[in-house]
Amino acid sequence: MGPLAQAAALLEQTGDCDAMAARLELHAALMIRDGQLQPAIDLLQPVLSLAETDLLPVVRFNLQTRHAIALERFGHFDEALRQHYGAVATARRTQDPAILSFALGATSGLQNSMLNLHDALRLSDECWALCGDAEWLNVIALAGPNRMMVLSGLQRHDDAVPWPSD
Numbered sequence: 001m002g003p004l005a006q007a008a009a010l011l012e013q014t015g016d017c018d019a020m021a022a023r024l025e026l027h028a029a030l031m032i033r034d035g036q037l038q039p040a041i042d043l044l045q046p047v048l049s050l051a052e053t054d055l056l057p058v059v060r061f062n063l064q065t066r067h068a069i070a071l072e073r074f075g076h077f078d079e080a081l082r083q084h085y086g087a088v089a090t091a092r093r094t095q096d097p098a099i100l101s102f103a104l105g106a107t108s109g110l111q112n113s114m115l116n117l118h119d120a121l122r123l124s125d126e127c128w129a130l131c132g133d134a135e136w137l138n139v140i141a142l143a144g145p146n147r148m149m150v151l152s153g154l155q156r157h158d159d160a161v162p163w164p165s166d
Contacts, residue, residue, distance in 0.1 A: 018059045021047050025062045028070065037074045041067065057093040064090060065106065072110060081110055088123075101130040105142040112150050120150045 024047055031040035044067045052060065064087035071080035084107040091103035104127035111120035124147040131140050151160035 017050075017054055018056050021050075021055055021059050021063060025059075025066050028063075028066050032066070032070050032073065037070050040070045041074070044070070052090075057090050058096070058099065061087050061090040061094060061099060061103065065103070068106070068110075077110065077114055081107070081114070084110055097130045101127050101143060104130070105146055108146050108150065109142070112146060112153065115153070117150055117153045120146070121154065124150050 024043060028040040028043050031037075031043065044063055047055075048060075048063055048067060055063075064083050068080045068083035068087060071077075071083060084103070088100070088103045088107055091100040094100070104123045108120045108123035108127060111117075111123060124143065127143045128147050131143050148160040151157070
């Protein structure tokens with residue numbers, strides 16, 4: 001039995017719903033990586049139908065985000081956007097600014113790709129404001145370029161590229 005199978009067996013023995021959902025999210029991530037989009041979507045849908053109180057918000061957020069990624073890659077952009085907005089709502093419940101920033105940035109990125117620039121700007125501005133002086137380099141790396149691309153798409157080039165102050 002390989003390490004993943006051992007971990008899965010251990011999690012199932014605990015009966016911990018959050019741990020089992022996290023395992024499913026990891027399994028779905030591997031399926032998405034391998035191009036098995038529909039099986040990943042099918043794997044995640046039942047656990048996403050659980051009541052909000054059945055899972056920790058951070059676990060639900062990870063599931064929703066992974067589901068949105070699979071839907072995006074499959075080309076189901078409207079469904080992916082709904083899932084991203086659900087992830088934003090869930091991220092707000094975590095009260096973790098890094099998680100919320102990531103959710104806002106991912107949703108902004110899809111809105112930008114769909115050329116919904118005003119919606120994308122609202123999301124990216126909120127995301128950027130949360131970054132502040134944070135040291136979440138992975139979040140800042142998502143928030144900054146997203147915001148610059150949205151502003152550029154809105155023909156606000158001067159706002160997109162901050163100039164050095166005199």
